[in-house]
Amino acid sequence: MRRDSEFDPQDFLPYLLNQAAETLSLEFQRHYRGQYGMLRTEWRVLFHLGCYGEMTAKDICVRARLHKTKVSRAVAALQAKRLLTRRELERDRRHAVLQLTALGQRVFADLSRAAHAFDSKVRAAMTPDEAEILHRCLIRIAGFETAPRAG
Amino acid sequence: MRRDSEFDPQDFLPYLLNQAAETLSLEFQRHYRGQYGMLRTEWRVLFHLGCYGEMTAKDICVRARLHKTKVSRAVAALQAKRLLTRRELERDRRHAVLQLTALGQRVFADLSRAAHAFDSKVRAAMTPDEAEILHRCLIRIAGFETAPRAG
């Protein structure tokens, strides 16, 4: 298994990023999957609804950068689990506003706590400076607006 | 679409990492997918074989952290594309050493160049310090050994 190239997979950002992302995702998965039988997309939809409050499926698509079919199926699954409800708008019956049920909010609160704890644990492995720079770089790479919370 | 929570998805590392990883992966995909009709796992297998030289499927599993079924199928696909060959070992016919064909090496060289260019482009959006810290953090998160090139 000799060394042929000067370029190492670990130096290739898409690869390294994927490995890091996969590592964390797999680890956190057990919270929403193990505890609540949720899929990643379902957790994301719940997460967004919990963080930003009620919105339409389209809003979630844009915010979470998910394809509408994925959102559609995740919403159906969350609805079947009684974690959210859909309320059609009279002024435009194409739209349906989604909101978490009381149960959904409890699940979100629980997972949100777990997420926070998990995040802290990961950050504990770096200095505050490193954490800040990492965050900044990832935001930039992901192409998120610099100040999305202002919108 | 009001704000319900102090915790933002963009502050949750697994989520942010995934978004960043997805962004880069989707962008780079067009090189191996568009040009050569390869899947991500195929590109990874090719990448590892090109970088480290010939090895068995099992080696790739360990190095690239891929499940053996994924590797098995990727190898079959690359073989069908005439990018690699398998050579059984006489001393242990369970093992088959995989190596790139001349064509495979050319494809690897091309994609390797593209990867390098892509990587440089991404790094150009940060200072050298940021790039170094980002790399360090990702290596740590991914759980890679601190000095795997020594092995």
Place this chain on the structure above:
DNA sequence: AAATATTGGTTGTAAATGTAACTAACAAGC
């Protein structure tokens, strides 16, 4: 108002992935 386009969302189907069960080759215990 009728025809056309657009938008929000769902459904159908093929491709891809994950998991488990399996085969074949070797190793170890008896």
Place this chain on the structure above:
DNA sequence: GCTTGTTAGTTACATTTACAACCAATATTT
């Protein structure tokens, strides 16, 4: 030797995802 266990790799099947076609409601054009 013959069972039992392990390892490398494949195959089969269920789940998940991607992509396209679709439907219904609204907007736009004429």
